[in-house]
Amino acid sequence: MTTQAKLNENNLTGLLTEWREGDKSALDKLTPIVYDELRRIAHRYVRRERDGHTLATTALVNEAYLRLAGFQKFTWENRSHFFAVSAQVMRHILIDYARRSQFAKRGGGLQRVSLEGAAIDAVLMSPTRAAELIALDEALDELAKMDPRKSDVVQLRYFGGLTLEETAEVLQVSLMTVRRDWRAARAWLYKSVNSE
Amino acid sequence: MTPEQWQKVDEVFQGALDRAPHDRESFLDEACEGNAALRSEADSLISAHDKAGDFIEQPAVTEDARVLVDALDHNIGRDLGAYTILERLGAGGMGEVYLAQDRRLNRRVALKILPALFASDHMRLRRFQREAQAASALNHPNILTIHEVGEHEGVWFIATEFIDGQTVRDLIEQAALPLAEILDIAEQVASALATAHAAGIVHRDIKPENIMKRSDGLVKILDFGIVKLLERPANDFERATAHVTQSHTEFGEVMGTAGYMSPEQARGLVVDERTDIWSLGVVLYEMVSRRAPFSGATRMDTMVAILERDPEPLHSHVSESRELQLIQLVIDKSLGKERQERYQTAGEMLAQLTLVREELKGAPSIGSSIEPRKSLSAASSFRRLLPVFVVALVLAAAIAVVFLYKDSTSRAPANSTASAVNKRYLEMTETEQLAYISAQEQRISAMMGDRPAKLNEDALRSIKSYVDHYVARSQNKTDGVDTVSETLTRGRAHAPLIAREFKARKVPVIIGLYLAMIESAFRPCAESSSGARGLYQFVPETARNYGLSHSEMCNVDKMTPAAAAYIADHMAELGDDAESMTLVLLSYNRGSTWVRGTLRELRQTEDYQRNFWMLFAHRDKLDEGFRRESAGYVPSFFAAAIVGENPEAFGIQMPALSTFAR
Numbered sequence: 116m117t118t119q120a121k122l123n124e125n126n127l128t129g130l131l132t133e134w135r136e137g138d139k140s141a142l143d144k145l146t147p148i149v150y151d152e153l154r155r156i157a158h159r160y161v162r163r164e165r166d167g168h169t170l171a172t173t174a175l176v177n178e179a180y181l182r183l184a185g186f187q188k189f190t191w192e193n194r195s196h197f198f199a200v201s202a203q204v205m206r207h208i209l210i211d212y213a214r215r216s217q218f219a220k221r222g223g224g225l226q227r228v229s230l231e232g233a234a235i236d237a238v239l240m241s242p243t244r245a246a247e248l249i250a251l252d253e254a255l256d257e258l259a260k261m262d263p264r265k266s267d268v269v270q271l272r273y274f275g276g277l278t279l280e281e282t283a284e285v286l287q288v289s290l291m292t293v294r295r296d297w298r299a300a301r302a303w304l305y306k307s308v309n310s311e
Numbered sequence: 312m313t314p315e316q317w318q319k320v321d322e323v324f325q326g327a328l329d330r331a332p333h334d335r336e337s338f339l340d341e342a343c344e345g346n347a348a349l350r351s352e353a354d355s356l357i358s359a360h361d362k363a364g365d366f367i368e369q370p371a372v373t374e375d376a377r378v379l380v381d382a383l384d385h386n387i388g389r390d391l392g393a394y395t396i397l398e399r400l401g402a403g404g405m406g407e408v409y410l411a412q413d414r415r416l417n418r419r420v421a422l423k424i425l426p427a428l429f430a431s432d433h434m435r436l437r438r439f440q441r442e443a444q445a446a447s448a449l450n451h452p453n454i455l456t457i458h459e460v461g462e463h464e465g466v467w468f469i470a471t472e473f474i475d476g477q478t479v480r481d482l483i484e485q486a487a488l489p490l491a492e493i494l495d496i497a498e499q500v501a502s503a504l505a506t507a508h509a510a511g512i513v514h515r516d517i518k519p520e521n522i523m524k525r526s527d528g529l530v531k532i533l534d535f536g537i538v539k540l541l542e543r544p545a546n547d548f549e550r551a552t553a554h555v556t557q558s559h560t561e562f563g564e565v566m567g568t569a570g571y572m573s574p575e576q577a578r579g580l581v582v583d584e585r586t587d588i589w590s591l592g593v594v595l596y597e598m599v600s601r602r603a604p605f606s607g608a609t610r611m612d613t614m615v616a617i618l619e620r621d622p623e624p625l626h627s628h629v630s631e632s633r634e635l636q637l638i639q640l641v642i643d644k645s646l647g648k649e650r651q652e653r654y655q656t657a658g659e660m661l662a663q664l665t666l667v668r669e670e671l672k673g674a675p676s677i678g679s680s681i682e683p684r685k686s687l688s689a690a691s692s693f694r695r696l697l698p699v700f701v702v703a704l705v706l707a708a709a710i711a712v713v714f715l716y717k718d719s720t721s722r723a724p725a726n727s728t729a730s731a732v733n734k735r736y737l738e739m740t741e742t743e744q745l746a747y748i749s750a751q752e753q754r755i756s757a758m759m760g761d762r763p764a765k766l767n768e769d770a771l772r773s774i775k776s777y778v779d780h781y782v783a784r785s786q787n788k789t790d791g792v793d794t795v796s797e798t799l800t801r802g803r804a805h806a807p808l809i810a811r812e813f814k815a816r817k818v819p820v821i822i823g824l825y826l827a828m829i830e831s832a833f834r835p836c837a838e839s840s841s842g843a844r845g846l847y848q849f850v851p852e853t854a855r856n857y858g859l860s861h862s863e864m865c866n867v868d869k870m871t872p873a874a875a876a877y878i879a880d881h882m883a884e885l886g887d888d889a890e891s892m893t894l895v896l897l898s899y900n901r902g903s904t905w906v907r908g909t910l911r912e913l914r915q916t917e918d919y920q921r922n923f924w925m926l927f928a929h930r931d932k933l934d935e936g937f938r939r940e941s942a943g944y945v946p947s948f949f950a951a952a953i954v955g956e957n958p959e960a961f962g963i964q965m966p967a968l969s970t971f972a973r
Contacts, residue, residue, distance in 0.1 A: 209371055244374065251367070261317040269367070276370035298328065299321050301367060302360035309359075 199285060202275025209274070210252045213245035247308065254307040258300060265300040268293055312352070323353040328360065392463040394422055394470060410473060413458075420458060421474070425467040436467065443469065446535045449510060453503035455523075455531045474531055479594065480519035483601055490634050493598045494668040496522065499530035500591055501664055504657035507535060508584040515582060517590035518571040519597060569613040570603045574648050577614040585650045588660055592645025592653075599638060600628035604646070622646070637667045 240248070251273075259266035264286065271277045271285055283293040312320070323342045327335045335357070343350035389396050394411040400421065411422040440460055447457035458470040479496060482488060488496075500522060507514065514521075514535055521533045569577075573589035576582050596604040604622030607613040625639050641663050647653040654660040863869045 205371070248371070261312055261314045262321070272370070273367045274371055295325050298360060299324055299356070301363055302324070302356050305363040305366045306355060306359035 199271070199275075202271045202277070205276075206252070206270055206274040209248055213240050213248040213252075217242070217245050217249070250308045251304060254304050257307065258303060262300075264288070265296045265303075268296045269300050269304065272297065316349075316352075319349060320352045320356060323349065324356045324360075327353065327357055391422065391424075391466060391468055392461055394420065394468075396422065411470070413470065419473045420470045421472070423469045423471070425469070445510070446512060449507055449512065449535060451503050451506040453499045453530050453532060454507065454535050455533045457535075471533075472531075474523045474525055474533075476523045476525040476531075478520050479522040479524065479598065482524060483519055483598060487601065487629075488598055490599070490638065491668065491671060493595070494638075494664055494671065495528070496524065496530050496598065497591065497595050498661060498664045498668065500532060500594070501657045501661035503530075503532050504584070504587050504591065505661060508587070508657055513582060513584050514587050514590075515576070516571070517587050517594060519594055522594065569617075570605055572614070572617060573650075574618050575650065577617050583650070584657065585653050585655065588645050588653050588657060589647075591657075591660070592642050595638070595645065596622060596625070596642050599635070599642075600625055602628055604642075618648070634667070634671050637670060641667060 255266050255269055258269070267286060268282055271282045272279070277285065279293050279297065280290060282297075283290045286293070288296075323339065326342060327338055330338050339350060339353060343353060391411070393415045394413055396409045396411045397419075398410040400408045400410050409422045409424065411420050412418075413420050443457060443460045447460070455474065456472040458472065460469050461467070500517070504514065504517075512535065514532065516534070517532070523531045523533060525531070571590045571593050573582065573586040576586055593604055596602075605613055605616040605620065607616050622642075625635050625642070629635065641660070644663070645653055645660060654663070859869060859873050863873075
């Protein structure tokens, strides 16, 4: 059964273009491809680390983008859309996993069963880290209600790994605006996360 | 905290940080005077800022890469209700697909795990469940059986029978298929479609990827009835990416994979079972020729091909034979541009496929029972309207200019006609308003070369809301945006200047004048003016285009000639025909990256007229956003014509107002 989303030039560029052109269904198709790509790169990161290399601070998303973008010259719109999708997917993956980790600690199941049937332990996020991420996620939702752009800035920066300049480009605002948004959002989130 | 309160806190916070530490205290005293709550919020935010250290400064992934690897693979080995996930099969438009073991019935199933974003959209989920239930009731050997649509700890999944086989896409790519096998596959699909259609379920996305063939030859159609509902973005996803996608998600939804879409699907119209017949015709063509009958460099080119072209005959790709001729007849009949030209039911198509297969085996001749090919001419009638439209548009522009100059020299009150009509509109009853809008809409449609269609009440009411907004805005300057008469007055004042810019570039003045006038009304002086979402996000780009600084964009005297020069350059670059003008017009009014992007792409193609038609064919979708935004800040042709402010500009005879008198 091969419903495999084939990652090829036409596919991805086509989907991004379709999305840009207003085809909503393209986004749904795009997401699994982003997932696939993130998975592949995350694997490589861990391997590299095992080989004694330290983890580079380059964001996964940036690397995923570069690989995908290598296919063909991307238009500005494609690039921004890709960043936006990736940041959202990234946030989703991490928060979802933080929740699962907490659930597992409380005695729920996050036990993995290998194909042979033996139980193996899953890598869990540390409780502190999981709690921190979940609090941040909730605070970010709160912030979005008051100031969606600031929340977007954080999502793109923190989950998407974008620089201030790239964030400005994606959101089509000045670098100054992003800087100011970032410092206010960071202060507000810090306050919100630490008061709980 | 409300957004307004927060905005105030943010302002004070930024102001304080912009000052040297020893000046902060006095700044805060002054800024928060008499507002203790504001002061306390600002103080705590500043203190948080000072204490935050490197909080969230490093991207999350640097901390979580190891965990991430596991998170991404977490489904393998996991139990989901009664299912144990064994292996990942792939990812599709509907999330991840896994091979799983059903422990209750001890059988292997394919498990699709729906994206969590999808599952958090309750409305969509309910509709999906309903539809999936209907589809799971379909009992046909050629339709993939849905075992269960379920949920386990918040994770939604669909369990279907697991098919160990290959998709038709794989088969096509591997080798040329014998005609007998092709007919066999097509027959099985047609048979499944007949059953589904009888149950009122249309697949809508028949394509080689959705048809599987088992090693024993049995064909299965995948994803019946669920495709359409799944292929929509979840709401929070849309919200989350709203800043960059805002202008795109407003367009009508065109579902399905471009190459297999029926003309009605491509046009975003309502589809019925005959859309599946078209798509099966496309798959049949592709199985035989191993080529897509309709394709193009871009999605739009593909859609134009679908709407306008007949595919190349099969014999230009594979060697001619009597069997091929028969299959060609079935394909031609399936690919009627108009629905009534196609097979009307899957059963009819199945019967003919069976006849062809029997003919192949040497059964009695069936040539006479297959209808000869009809000429397909939906597109040509569309094309015939082109001259009408061009004439109308040029005429409209010409009259607009005459009107403009005439009016600028006359002593008549600048906006008397507009006010009178607006006033009259306000005095009408709601029923009369709707009737008036309907009449105007039909006139505009006729003028634009569309078949004037009678709009249903929902559509009329939606247009009415724009008109109401527009009329209200012409009456009172409430939202800080210019009134219509102000815009027109400014346009007139700048007309000679604009005309000069256009003449210097040898662009017909009549074509660009109106555009420049609109542009002169566009004054992006603030990043967040009320009611100015949309265009304002393009300010940096526009300023760059015009060679202006941000503050110069606010200066009408600088802005107008720069806009005129820029538009004139574009017109010169594009050619001075009416299509170009319409594109530019759409792009400037719409303020959409989509239209702009298209424009940019078009400039690189030799044959942009086809693409123009594509835009034009989707005019109804463009216009919705067009009208909405127009009502926000520019008097567009459309809004103007609907309100009846300037009917002469359209060469439209206004209905006597007495028609609407009480």
